Amino acid sequence: MADQPIRLYGVPFSQPVRAVMWLMLYQKTPFEMVLINPGSSGETGSRHPSYLAKNPAGTIPTIEDVESGFVLAEAHAIMTYLCDRFGWRDVYPTNLEDRARIDWYLHFHHRNIRDASTGLVAPRIRKDLNIPEAVQASAKATLTRALEALETSWLAERAFMAGDELSIADFAAYVEIGQLREGFTNVYDFSPFPNVRRWLDRMATVDGHDDVHVVLRELGDISVEPPPMERIRDANKLALRTLKGILETLG
Ligand SMILES: N[C@@H](CCC(=O)N[C@@H](CS)C(=O)NCC(=O)O)C(=O)O
Numbered sequence: 001m002a003d004q005p006i007r008l009y010g011v012p013f014s015q016p017v018r019a020v021m022w023l024m025l026y027q028k029t030p031f032e033m034v035l036i037n038p039g040s041s042g043e044t045g046s047r048h049p050s051y052l053a054k055n056p057a058g059t060i061p062t063i064e065d066v067e068s069g070f071v072l073a074e075a076h077a078i079m080t081y082l083c084d085r086f087g088w089r090d091v092y093p094t095n096l097e098d099r100a101r102i103d104w105y106l107h108f109h110h111r112n113i114r115d116a117s118t119g120l121v122a123p124r125i126r127k128d129l130n131i132p133e134a135v136q137a138s139a140k141a142t143l144t145r146a147l148e149a150l151e152t153s154w155l156a157e158r159a160f161m162a163g164d165e166l167s168i169a170d171f172a173a174y175v176e177i178g179q180l181r182e183g184f185t186n187v188y189d190f191s192p193f194p195n196v197r198r199w200l201d202r203m204a205t206v207d208g209h210d211d212v213h214v215v216l217r218e219l220g221d222i223s224v225e226p227p228p229m230e231r232i233r234d235a236n237k238l239a240l241r242t243l244k245g246i247l248e249t250l251g
């Protein structure tokens with residue numbers, strides 16, 4: 001364990017931030033959460049010059065390894081770094097083929113499963129993004145094609161995304177796919193995908209799942225109409241308060 005906790009910039013509403021949070025909580029490793037609001041140019045925003053100096057893309061998550069001063073962005077790069085940094089071989093093994101299969105999923109995820117957010121969630125909770133209807137429709141079609149690939153291949157043959165054991169590929173995938181479920185936003189019908197549903201149910205029993213998803217449980221169903229701003233703010237606040245309590249018990 002590092003003497004000084006890793007600093008994580010972001011908000012629990014962000015899918016890639018949740019993936020990093022889940023990995024750290026699963027490993028029972030304390031971290032420091034620094035609130036950064038995506039898209040805002042205010043002082044705590046991802047477009048503020050002080051944040052852009054760390055991550056010029058202006059996206060969350062970013063981490064700072066306080067001991068060395070090393071700064072890193074991109075959730076999947078962060079997760080693989082943390083696994084190597086702390087020796088978390090259980091979720092990112094060193095065996096060449098096991099690791100390559102996890103990396104395969106992590107690369108596939110972008111522009112495929114990640115489109116879940118672009119097509120179904122961001123249009124309802126990030127009105128500021130003004131995502132055009134045509135982009136939403138295309139993202140939904142991409143997501144469905146990607147889920148078909150998981151259904152007929154990745155999850156047809158294995159319990160988890162990249163093998164018989166849980167890995168960081170599962171955290172990365174679930175934060176996108178799981179958010180769409182009944183009990184959370186409820187914006188996607190998974191009935192054509194029994195293997196995906198089996199995997200989703202299994203992931204919901206993984207240590208840290210409930211703690212990381214407080215924000216979505218609190219937000220609730222957004223399938224009928226977009227949630228009001230206060231509900232979004234309250235969900236974020238409760239998630240941050242809950243996280244603070246959990247981190248106190250770890251640290
Ligand atoms: N590929 C990046 C994507 C990060 C990303 O898109 N994060 C969103 C929040 S979920 C963000 O920071 N958006 C910035 C904005 O809206 O301006 C990763 O996996 O870390």
